[in-house]
Amino acid sequence: MKDSINQDPMFKQLVSAIKSSQVTRRTALAGLGASATALTLAACAPAATKKELTPAKDLSATEKSIIWHNWSLYMDEDDSGNHPTLQKFEAQTGIKVEYKVEIDDNDTYFSKVQKQLAQGQDIGADVACPTEWMAAKWIQSGFVQKYDAANIPNKANLAPAYLGAAHDPNRDYSMPYQGILAGITYNKVEYKKATGKDSPTSLEDLWNPALKGRVGVLSEMRDTIGLILMAQGIDITSESSLTEDAFMNAIDFFAGKVSDGQIARIKGNSYSEDLENGDTIAAIAWSGDTVQLNLSAGNEKYGFFIPESGTTISADSFVVPMGATHKANVEELINYYYDPKVAAELAAWVNYVTPVVGAKEEAMKIDPALAENQLIFPTEDFLKNTHGFRALSAEESVKFSQAFQDVLLGA
Amino acid sequence: MAIAAFGHSGGAKPHKSSSPSRGSGKVALLLLAPGLLYLAIFYVAPLFSLVLTSLQTIDYSTGVPVYQYGFEIGNYVNVISQYGEQVGRSFIYAFFATIAALLISYPLAYFIGVKARRFPLIQSLMLTLVIAPFFISFLLRTFAWKQIFSNESWIVTTLQSIGVLASDQYLVGTPFLVIFGLTYNFIPFMTLPLYTSLERLDIRYLEAGADLYANPRKVFRKVTLPLSMPGIVSGTLLTFIPIAGDYVNASGLFLGSTQTSMLGNVVESKFLKSYDYPTASALSVILMGVIMLLVTFYVRKSGTDDLL
Numbered sequence: 001m002k003d004s005i006n007q008d009p010m011f012k013q014l015v016s017a018i019k020s021s022q023v024t025r026r027t028a029l030a031g032l033g034a035s036a037t038a039l040t041l042a043a044c045a046p047a048a049t050k051k052e053l054t055p056a057k058d059l060s061a062t063e064k065s066i067i068w069h070n071w072s073l074y075m076d077e078d079d080s081g082n083h084p085t086l087q088k089f090e091a092q093t094g095i096k097v098e099y100k101v102e103i104d105d106n107d108t109y110f111s112k113v114q115k116q117l118a119q120g121q122d123i124g125a126d127v128a129c130p131t132e133w134m135a136a137k138w139i140q141s142g143f144v145q146k147y148d149a150a151n152i153p154n155k156a157n158l159a160p161a162y163l164g165a166a167h168d169p170n171r172d173y174s175m176p177y178q179g180i181l182a183g184i185t186y187n188k189v190e191y192k193k194a195t196g197k198d199s200p201t202s203l204e205d206l207w208n209p210a211l212k213g214r215v216g217v218l219s220e221m222r223d224t225i226g227l228i229l230m231a232q233g234i235d236i237t238s239e240s241s242l243t244e245d246a247f248m249n250a251i252d253f254f255a256g257k258v259s260d261g262q263i264a265r266i267k268g269n270s271y272s273e274d275l276e277n278g279d280t281i282a283a284i285a286w287s288g289d290t291v292q293l294n295l296s297a298g299n300e301k302y303g304f305f306i307p308e309s310g311t312t313i314s315a316d317s318f319v320v321p322m323g324a325t326h327k328a329n330v331e332e333l334i335n336y337y338y339d340p341k342v343a344a345e346l347a348a349w350v351n352y353v354t355p356v357v358g359a360k361e362e363a364m365k366i367d368p369a370l371a372e373n374q375l376i377f378p379t380e381d382f383l384k385n386t387h388g389f390r391a392l393s394a395e396e397s398v399k400f401s402q403a404f405q406d407v408l409l410g411a
Numbered sequence: 412m413a414i415a416a417f418g419h420s421g422g423a424k425p426h427k428s429s430s431p432s433r434g435s436g437k438v439a440l441l442l443l444a445p446g447l448l449y450l451a452i453f454y455v456a457p458l459f460s461l462v463l464t465s466l467q468t469i470d471y472s473t474g475v476p477v478y479q480y481g482f483e484i485g486n487y488v489n490v491i492s493q494y495g496e497q498v499g500r501s502f503i504y505a506f507f508a509t510i511a512a513l514l515i516s517y518p519l520a521y522f523i524g525v526k527a528r529r530f531p532l533i534q535s536l537m538l539t540l541v542i543a544p545f546f547i548s549f550l551l552r553t554f555a556w557k558q559i560f561s562n563e564s565w566i567v568t569t570l571q572s573i574g575v576l577a578s579d580q581y582l583v584g585t586p587f588l589v590i591f592g593l594t595y596n597f598i599p600f601m602t603l604p605l606y607t608s609l610e611r612l613d614i615r616y617l618e619a620g621a622d623l624y625a626n627p628r629k630v631f632r633k634v635t636l637p638l639s640m641p642g643i644v645s646g647t648l649l650t651f652i653p654i655a656g657d658y659v660n661a662s663g664l665f666l667g668s669t670q671t672s673m674l675g676n677v678v679e680s681k682f683l684k685s686y687d688y689p690t691a692s693a694l695s696v697i698l699m700g701v702i703m704l705l706v707t708f709y710v711r712k713s714g715t716d717d718l719l
Contacts, residue, residue, distance in 0.1 A: 107684045114686065118475060141475045212579045214562065258669050264584060266663060278563035279583065398471045405684050409677055410669040411494055 053120035053322045055145045060328035064095045068333070069102040069109075069128040071316065072269060073292055074178065076349035085345055089336045095329050100125070105219070105268045106134040107401075113321075117143050120322040127330040129316040133222060135174045136167035136391060138319055144173050145320040151331035154338035157357045161383065162315065166391050175334050176315035178288075179353030181375060181386060182223040183306040185285035185293070187275060190214075191303075194281055203231040203307045206282055207262055215257075216265035216274050216283030221404040222389040224266075224284055225250050226312040230387070236312070237387050247400055255407045266408055275302065287375040291351040304375065306385055313386035315355060347376050465692035476686045486693045494677050498697065501674040502705075504586070505655040508593035509601075512650050513643065515594070516601040520642070521635075523602075524609035541602050553592055553665045557583060560666075584668030592660035597653065601646040608642030609635075644713055652702055674698055 075083050086097050102125070103109045109130065113123040117138070130138070138144050149155055155171070162176050163169065184200055192198060194210045206215050217224045226236050228250045235241035257263045265274050265283070272289055274280040276297075290304040318334050320327050336342055340358030347354040347363060348370055354377065363371040374382045392400060468481040491498070519541075527534040544552060560566060560582040570576045582588050612635065620630035658675025661667035667676075674694060681691035 105684075107686075111683050111686050114475070137475065141473065209579075213581050261579075264581070264668065266669065270664065277558060277561045279561050394471055394473060402685060405680050406493075408663070408669055409494075409497065409672045409680055411497060411672070411677070 053142050055327070056120070056122070056323050056325045058327050059325045063326060064093075064329065065098065066095055066126045066326050066329045066333060067098045067100065067124065069100050069125040070177075071103045071129065072101045073289070074101075074129075074316075074350055074352075075099060076346055085337075085342055088342075089333065092336070093332055095332060097333065103128065103130065106131050110134060110137075116323060117321055122323040122325070123321050125321065126324040126326040127318050127320050127333065129177045129318055131180070131220075131316050132165070132167075132174070132176075132314045133389065133391075135317045135319050136165075137397075138321075139167050139173045143322055145322060145324065145327050146172050147175065147320070147327075147331060147334075151328060152335045152338065154335045157338050157340060157343075159355050159357050162355050165388075174317035174319050175338075176317050176355040177337070178350060179313060179315045179355055181287040181306070181353055181378075182218065182227060182284060182312045183287055183304055184282055185275060185290045185302050185304050186282035187278070187280075188301060188303050190278065190281045199303055199305060200282060201305075201308070203227055203309060206284075207257065209262075211262070211281055213261050213264045214279070214281040215263050216267065216271050216280035216285075217254075217263055218271065218284050218286075219266050219268045219408065221401055222314070223286075223312050225254060225400075225404065226387075226389050227284055227307065227309075228254055230310040230312075231307065233309075235387075237390050239390060242390055244396065244399070247396075248403065251403045251407060258407055259410070286352075288350055288352040291375075308385075310385045310387055313353070313383070313388055315353075351376055353378060461692050461695060464688050465696050467689045467692075469687065469689060478688060483689065486689050487697070490690055490693045490697065494674070494694065497672050497677050498674050498694070498701075500672070501655050501698075502701070504590055504593060504661070504671075504673060505651050508590050508597065508654050509647050509651045511590065511594040512598050512601040513647060516598055516605050516646065517639075517643075520602050520605035520609050524606045525612055525614070528610075538606070541599050541606075545599065549596060550659065550665075553596065553659055556588075556592055556595070557665055560588060583666060584663070584671065586671055588666045589661045589671045589673075592666040593654050593657060596657075596660065597650040600649040600653070604646040604649060605639065605642040608639045612638055640713065644710065648706060648709075652706070655702060656698055 076085050078084055083099060086099060089095070090097060109128075110117075113125075113128075116123045118141070120143075135144075149172070152175070155175070158171060158176070162179075163171060165171075168174050184203070184206065186200055188199070191200070194214065195205070195208055196210075197205075200206065225247065229236050229242060229246065232246075232250060232253070234246050234250070254263075258266070265271065265280055267274070269289075271280070271283050271285060272293055275283060275285075275293060285304070287304055290302050293302045294300055318330070320330050324330070337346065338356055340356055340362045343354050343356035343359035344362035344366060347359055348366055351373075353375070360371050360377040363377065371377055378386075463480070464478075465486060466481055466483050467478045467486075468483050470477040470479055523534055523537045523541075527537065558564070562581045562583065567576065567582055570582075571578055571580070576582070616634050616638070617630055620634045621627075625633065655673075656675050658673060658679050659665055661671045661673040661676055662679075663669060667673075674697075678691045678694050678698075681687040681694070
């Protein structure tokens, strides 16, 4: 569960501190002892008064490398475990990419890197892809570097839907990697057996007593509560509709479903295991995974649908922390993935919503069926039913996530 | 204190007659230095830091938590009022799992240590089997149990068909399965100390008991049990303490659900999900304090101070 120690940001910081001071082994050891004490003290020291962070010196010209933190099942992979699109990028540019699956959950990832991030130090990654709401928090706190648009000519291919976001209207700090669509994934055979119906049609169908103890939801608050809110007729994009009362009302509803045993599993990416071993029959899930699940099942075992009342859409976005020293390399990487051809190749594998205009046409050439898939290349009509969770104030964010986490603890 | 209770148990019969001279005291101190330094850096300092963190306040106004030094005793009050149920549940689960482990381990250890004494091969084979689960990761084993008891497994469907479970009842996520997992995972920690104390049991005492017209039950109660007390005490401590802080078995990712959260799950959530370090630290301090009190009481009560 724990990463090896040399992955730990604090350990890295310690190593670099020792490296940077040219010392003999003996003084290094003394230093290690002293830094250990210093670290313990630092752990409990009050955070220094908030200072304006500045970007680290860009060493891209001399160091052709990038360390990239991303989510699992989020990169094309061939049978021998290589990433074809990344390999092509490396061959094209000579930039070596160290691709690491480090993010399993936005909050957990943030808690791991926050100390270094907040001080503008190296977090062990030149680029990371947190979800929009987390990226927004980083941008608002001044933790990330501004992109140089001139280095990303393919930025012109960004789908207009992603422009105008409150936290980054011109996409100066965050560039969407993949769009994420939530919905309901269900086991077709088991669902029919349990309820007698072919497929669920609304979120209400998850609360069918026949499914008691066989329903899963995501541990991502904005998706699970977002869907519930929409089913209750709340507009999750609007501040006047999604009030604290409305949110807490949805939390109460959710807590009720958890405590009466209707909802049995609340998980992050690992919800797919429950669907696979039959623990859950239907679950609030992410669109791309359904395709993966069917692939590994070998048939169209699972269906995915979006409730009439609407669903949540978001994105995982490239951000460059202040302490990263290879921003220009990252810009080249982003530019590469914004090439419609590359985007289509990636979409064919990860099956998430691609934010790149022109990828659909390219996908047509690879596989027409793929290009027709609404979940990967949604039409405008389709997107009408998908909404982004509104930005939360600092106070709301704490209160809401606290309430959600308490339901998860049964407290 | 509990530590004191253990303290004089470790040093077996010091030679009081040869009191060390001044010179050798310095040498002893020098030899102790690495150990003391280790303790200071890896035990005292983190403990100090933990207590300080538990008294901090958090300022969320910027959106990113900023931790400020304080003397916020209120953290403890909040923790108890909000998560008292989870704290209580931890100790209740730990209690039942420890009892279950003792009931399973005692006959097992007795068999290995006493009955199998004449067959060294069987003895060592059985001991290996007790330790064998450790060759596989703790997480994997727990996960395997989850699969075995999953909703569609034959165990669950059989139990449902014979009416032990209702058709909409399952095993994963119930307190029963969490306690089962805890018992299973910590059984070796109970069996091994029991084995070491039973292995030294002198059969002649039992024979003497029988010669004095005690029935087997009485021999067990008056001879075997008291002689194996050190094993029971250390076995129960070695299982109870880690079980009370365990968060894997009760987690929704493994055998538990939201209805079975233990103290460890709250600490995990506070630390990793809410970045609420003060609350997490306060809970850890409470866990440590309660365990210390319970253990002190237990060691005193069982009168095994000098048996250990």
